[in-house]
Amino acid sequence: MKEFMFIFRLKDIGDFKPTAEQIQERLNWLAGIAAQNKLVDQGNTLSPFPGSAKTVRPGDVVTDGPYTEIKEFLVGYIIVRTETIDEAVEMAKENPIFKLGGNIEVREVIKRK
Amino acid sequence: MILNGKQLNSNGLLSELFRQEYGKMIAVLCRHFGLKHIEIAEDIIGDTFLKASEHWAANGVPENPAAWLYTVARNNAKDHLKRVTLFETKIAGNLKPDEAAPEPGFEFAGEHISDSQLAMIFAVCDPGNSTESQICLALQILCGFKVEEIANAFLTNIETIKKRLQRARTSLRNSHFQIKALSGPDISQRLDRVLKTLYLLFNEGYFSKTNDHLIRNELCAEAIRLTLVLTENPLTGTVQTKALLALMCYQSSRLDARTGNSGEIVLFDEQDPTLWDKDLIEKGNYYFVLACQGNQASKYHIEAGIAYWHTNPAAVNKWPHILQLYNQLILIEYSPVTALNRAFAISKVYGHEKAIMETAKLKLTGNDQYHKLLGFLYETTDPGEAIGHYRKAVQLTRAKAAKRVLEKKIEQLENKNGG
Known part of the structure; x- marks a missing residue:
């Protein structure tokens, strides 16, 4: 079994207003992975609210938020366990984030010893 | 005849007292002898109950049977200590007791x-x-x-x-x-x-x-009795302990309703709710309210929550709540049972087709309950598929009563299919 991280991204902070139904759908989706015993880490949500993010750059330059230059920001991650990346991709496809205009990056995790 | 009646009576009482008092008496004696010598405690208590069965049969049951047992156990323990001390001082000379000196007296x-x-x-x-x-x-x-x-x-x-x-x-x-x-x-x-x-x-x-x-029933009653002991102490009576007790009370309320005449399990939907024990449901509610003071939600809280909803068969939105709780439970701890129960809740909320998809993903092909659930979910839409899964469930089930229930289902489906 390999491990894959799902990295969730949304386009705009204004997108981050899921309906109760979408929240339920997401929880069903996450629990559905756990029910297959394939959830390694249920991850965390990265705060989308203003003032909760800073970016540190070379030369002591600190800017507010991750969203000054890119139009997409990271909202969270989980780690799953599957045989292949294709199986992980199939899992990701069922997530309701696409209804909010978001996307999911699937990345294989190389574990540090 | 009279003696026989008396004997029966004292025997019944004795076995009840044995369940209630044995553990306590062993515990009190181990406090003195240390766990290293638990066999001594067991011998003393065993001997105490033997004396009781003889003495009570001959002379009748004493007024306070528990106090009688405690007195005899204390005397037996003192006799034992006397013998040991005698051995140590007179015979073994300077041999020291290996444990810290026992507290004086045996307080029951x-x-x-x-x-x-x-x-x-x-x-x-x-x-x-x-x-x-x-x-x-x-x-x-x-x-x-x-x-x-x-x-x-x-x-x-x-x-x-x-x-x-x-x-x-x-x-x-x-x-x-x-x-x-x-x-x-x-x-x-x-x-x-x-x-x-x-x-x-x-x-x-x-x-x-x-x-x-x-x-x-006895195993369930013992678990409840011991959990009750924990709730009575402020240090161990945590919200988790109370949630566990609430869960046990809710589940126990259905113990009689869920067993059929030949010992087979009666499924929840087929149970007669008038057989549910209202007092135990009340007790469950009492401890569940106590358990929910504070903001911890342990596995026991979630399971008690699910059991609580099951005590309200007619509640609106019962199944969405139950599904929500199974979602939380499976995220805390994976188990095949939870995964299958969650899939069943999905069938109640989103219908059988969606539940079949979710169940198939579980791939628990060696589990009888997995095939039983799929059999149930396919019953109306694809009886042939349902029969196939029920057959696999029969092969994988060891309990005879459960096998019979499954075979009856297969037969019914085959009749429906053929006719």
Whole structure:
């Protein structure tokens, strides 16, 4: 079994207003992975609210938020366990984030010893 | 005739007292002798009950039977100590007792008993034990079950139980756990394990493999009795403990309704709700309210929540709530049972088709309950597929009563299909 991280991204902070139904759908989706015993880490949500993010750059330059230059920001991650990346991709496809205009990056995790 | 009647009466009372008092008496004596000498405590208590059965049959049951037992046990213990001291001073010379000097007197009263009993529960629940031997040990030492009774409950032979007990008893004897009022560190180190043991003990009764209704009820009752002891102490009566007790009360309320005439399990939907025990549901509500003070939601809270919804068959939105709770439960701890129950809840909320998709993903092909659920979900849309899954379930099921229920379903489907 390999491990894959799902990295969730949304386009705009204004997108981050899921309906109760979408929240339920997401929880069903996450629990559905756990029910297959394939959830390694249920991850965390990265705060989308203003003032909760800073970016540190070379030369002591600190800017507010991750969203000054890119139009997409990271909202969270989980780690799953599957045989292949294709199986992980199939899992990701069922997530309701696409209804909010978001996307999911699937990345294989190389574990540090 | 009169003697026979009396004997029966005192025997019935004795076995009841044995369940109630055995564990407490062992605990009080181990407080003096140390766990290293638990066999001495067991001998003394065994002898006490033997004396009681003889004496009560001949002279009638004393006015306060428990006090009688305590007095005899105390005297037996003192006699034993006298013999040991005599041996040590007169015969063995300077041989020293290997434990710290025992406290003077054997107090079988109030706080002393409850403290000792509580400490004994913690001593027995050693995280080093395997789950199976853990439950056997708890049944033997805390509940006074005989080896053959344990074997009966587990549908296994005496030799297997003896083997399971042996290692656990050795590590109990060699542990440095002290039977005295519990300290904070003892509790924080072992409370999780204690709760888990009582939870498993209860489940062993509730989901038992045996068809023996009496054994099942007794295991559940013992688990409740011990959990009640924990809730009565402020240090161990945490919100988790109360949630576990609430869960046990809710589940027990259905014990009579879920067993058919030949010992088979009656499914929830087919149960007669008038057979549910209202008092136990009330007790469950009482402890569940206490458990929800504070903002912790343990696995026991979630399971109690699910059991609570099941006590309200007509509640609106019952199944969405139950699904929500199963979602939370599976995120806390994976188990095939939870995964299958969650899939069943999905069928109630989103319909059978969606539930079939979710169940198929679980790939628990060696699990009888998996095929039973798929059989149920396919019944209306694809009877052929349903029969196939029910057949696999029959192959994988060991309990005879459950096999019969499945075979009846297959027969019904075949008749419907053919006609």
